[in-house]
Amino acid sequence: MTGEPLAGRYQLEQELGRGGMATVFLATDLRLSRQVAVKVMHPGGDGRRAERFRQEAALVASLKHPNVLEIHDFGEDAARGPFLVCEWVQGEDLRELTRRLSPVPPEVAAVLGWELARALGAAHARGVVHRDVKPENVLVARGGPLKLADFGIAALADQERLTSTGGITGSLAYMAPERIDTGAFSPASDVYAVGVVLFELCAGTTPHGGKGAAYLAASVMTKDAPPLASVVPGTPEPLNVLVARCLALDSRDRPANGEELARMLEDVVGRIAGPPAEEARAFFQAPEAYAARWREARFQRLLSEGGSLLAHGDGARAARVLNEALALRPDSPEVMSLLRERPKARRSTAIGVGAALAGIVAVVGVVGWGAYPWRTPPRPPEETSTQGVEERVIAEPVPARDPETDTPKALPRETASSAPAGVAPVRRAVPTRTDGARGARAPTESTPPAPSGSPEGAAASATGAPLAGEPVKPATLRVTTRPWAEVFVDDQSRGYTPRVREVNLSPGTHRLRFVNPQCDTWEEVIQVAAGELVSREVKLQVRKAEMVIVAPAGARVFVDGVEAGVAPLPGPVNVEHGSHVISARVPGVAPLQREVDVVAGKRIEVVLEVAP
Template sequence: MTGEPLAGRYQLEQELGRGGMATVFLATDLRLSRQVAVKVLHPGGDGRRAERFRQEAALVASVKHPNVLEIHDFGQDAARGPFLVCEWVRGEDLRELARRLSPVPPEVAAVLGWELARALGAAHARGVVHRDVKPENVLVARGGPLKLADFGIAALADQERLTSTGAITGSLAYMAPERIDTGAFSPASDVYAVGVVLFELCTGTTPHGGKGAAYLAASVMTKDAPPLASVVPGTPEPLNALVARCLARDSRDRPANGDELARMLEDVVGRMAGPPAEEARAFFQAPEAYAASWREARFQRLLSEGGSMLARGEGARAAKVLNEALSLRPDSPEVMSLLRERPKARRATALGVGATLAGIVAVVGVVGWGVHRGHTPPRHPAQGVEERVIAEVPAQDPETRAGVPSGEPRPDPLKTLPRETASSAPAGAVPVRMAAPTRTEGARGARAPTHGATSGSNPPRQATPPAPSGSREGAAASATRAPLSGEPVEPATLRVATRPWAEVFVDDQSRGYTPRVREVNLSPGTHRLRFVNPLCDAWEEVIQVAAGELVSREVKLQVRKAELVIVAPAGARVFVDGVEAGVAPLSGPVNVEHGSHVVSARAPGVAPLQREVDVVAGQRIEVVVEVAP
């Protein structure tokens, strides 16, 4: 590039990338004769924005760690404005590396996650929360190591979007539920992002998907992430369990910070592969060869597991495992040989039993038709749910079709397993199809049918005669059936809306999360309602409802206060957001709202001291406002 050197020192050579807040250039440091990366803040905005940029740069520069991108300089150019100078990494970002090594073996993902967690551990120890951990912000140098980048700009960009427009844009798939809901962030929200990165490295997709940002945000807040092993069969259990913990919706259930996560990943890598430092060194020396060796080991493990499952007659589970093996080695003769050599005796026995069962079903069907001719059979219990979802959820969503809520068991149809789509299956791969065993529909989570309601275009159903007294079926149906007249009892409807989101409990049983849950069917009588959000005070009420009654509850939950323990020079007047809180030392913590606050101290003969701090509802944080030694 041509033009005057930036601040008379940095000659810009080419543009490397452009974001919402800054443009990154490759440049030459004329004073030290080295290549560097320079981020130039886009023009516009007020002085506070530039000051935040400078404060973030100074804070990140204090984080010294091999896995954190090093900050060299910060300055102001007369023509271009504020800029930040950091080391230039010769290599690629993590997304490009993952695309090149796809499919990434779990062992490789764990090694990369360990390096990333170490970087976050160093940042969290200095009070820095990244707030934009994603593959594009993770750089992998040729020969190593991994470098976490883009601290200050990403944090500033997210904060401005959240406070100025109320809408979340950017890296939504990597945001923890509490960030989407209230904007709260903590080291645990960075840990959640690492869980998403690990999941994506292993599967090629993020845990929550959907059509549009609103669908994705609702999924992150209301659904548990699928187990990694359910998407990638054969995933070692230590990694599967740790990723599930990182992706917990409640931040208190995750590793607390990067340091704790790094220790846990160190143990996982040690159990899966070997000492993490040695494995990382071997990977960075030859990434392709290292990944290929683990892919081959994984193929052999899947082949062995699939063969064992076939021998035990577990066809559906074997199909998942062998499909995964085919994704590693398409048209594998070993897999085809296993399928051809399935035990014939077991298949013959299964066919004989199946034929016998079919004959029994046919006889019972004929007799039943003669006795109940003209009677519409009662709906299956799994179809009579007490929970309806918001209309914004598409009707074709498999988790809302037929009213079956997320997490309820449903039959496994004859299917090609996940990751066998036309876009993701390797060329030439032959999917394995096997019929999954039929699950008992009245299993865990099934609810008794709710009479008096219809689904779709199905006609009204006749009342089912009461079950014998004392039976389990009679007890399950007692809440919705009239025991003497036999007439169906119309349920009451509870319509709920909360701000912010909450988990809805009725009689200590969870009915799901708002805003997805809008209406809940209740049996006539007395019920105890409770709305729970970990950042808010719980809301409770006991209500009495009659048959067919519509009851509405619109609740604004009270977000808990945060506590600031302010340390300032003795005798200094302490202010929080311009309001005087007292004279230091203060007698106790200061209660503040969730969010960002400015703490300042004014003492005679000393320049005013100021510190900006972000707090999370329900937590206590110490703020030191003193002259640096």
């Protein structure tokens, strides 16, 4: 490539790639006689973009870690504009590597994920959130190691991905639910992206597929990701569990940051493969051979599991497992042999299962007939006479039973005193004296209902309370909030929207509260009747962020181009959640300027000072 050296120092040689904001060139550093990668910002950017580019370059340059792409220099060329100089990685990005090694064994994915988590751990320790972790931004050098790139570009590109209507057009599949919902980000948002990358390495697709951005965004925000093991049979359970945790809808359920994720992946790699450092070194020395070794081990594992499932008559699961084995080794004679034996195994198993079911039915019948008389407790001796005694049906909740331990489970608080829908009442003869021989009795649970025409019956009808002996049907609260919120009923948490959409309530008065730390709390007291459906669509008011701006005395201070006053300002400035440009103008000095990200409900200090 011909032309004048960039800034008189970097001779551009060939184009390596082009993105929405910048073009990457292979170049020679004429001063140090070495090859580097130079990212040149596309023309047309305003001063705000250039300043953000410079600030992010300075921030990432302070990160020194073997898994983070090193920044060498930042400058501005008179003709081409701002540019960033990075180390040149001779290799490929993770997307290209995945295509070359596909299907990627879970053990290989775990090793790569461990290296990626270490890079994020170093960034998060310095307060840097990447915000655009995806395979294209992960470089794999020949012989290793893995390098995480594009910190600065990601932070700047975020502002361009969010349109004026709130639409998102960037790397949506890797965005955490909270980023799509409110734009909020944290180290846990990067952890979510690593979970998506791990899922995609193993499965060949991201967890939430769909047609169109709207469908994808709704799925990410409202649905749990499918277990990796359900999509990729034979996935080691430790990796399956960790990926599920990384992809949790609630950021508080994920590993908190890259450092914690790296520790967890280190444990996973150690359990399913070997010491992480040794496994990483073996992989980078010969990626194809390393992946082939684990593919063979996985094939043998799937073959063994498929044979075991067939032997136990589980043909459906066996077919899935064996199909996965065929994907690794098409036309495998071992798999074909198992499939040919499948009908015989299923017939013999069916006979055994039928006999076992017949035996179970016979036993249940004998036990049922023998146990039936015990369900009605004998009456007290003094009340065995039927004179003055009436029988009625008392609706009592029958505790659900845990299918694994066969022990009763506690009913939900709202339905603990009533028979919920689908639960059969227990019939029990309850003696009630009508002759008044022993005087008045205190009202109890077994006291007969008051006649409808009596004052007591009228009171019961007026309050909406069910008459004694009637099962109570819970009311239903249907909730929708924007943005997400934790739902509290009578100071007890019922979960988070949008995952929580309906809540059962007992008839009566309840206090509702919707809480999001970035918004004003919304509260309401409601009264519901049995079986009533109540809907609430709540739009929470996002709180302002506060900025304490420190600038030289007498300087005129501007926030996003609007003058906020003369320094020192009397107090903090309230701004919307997101990114803002703060500047100060001092006579005789070049304008001072910073761009900062603020979080709703939080206070941040911004210092603008003249360089010595």
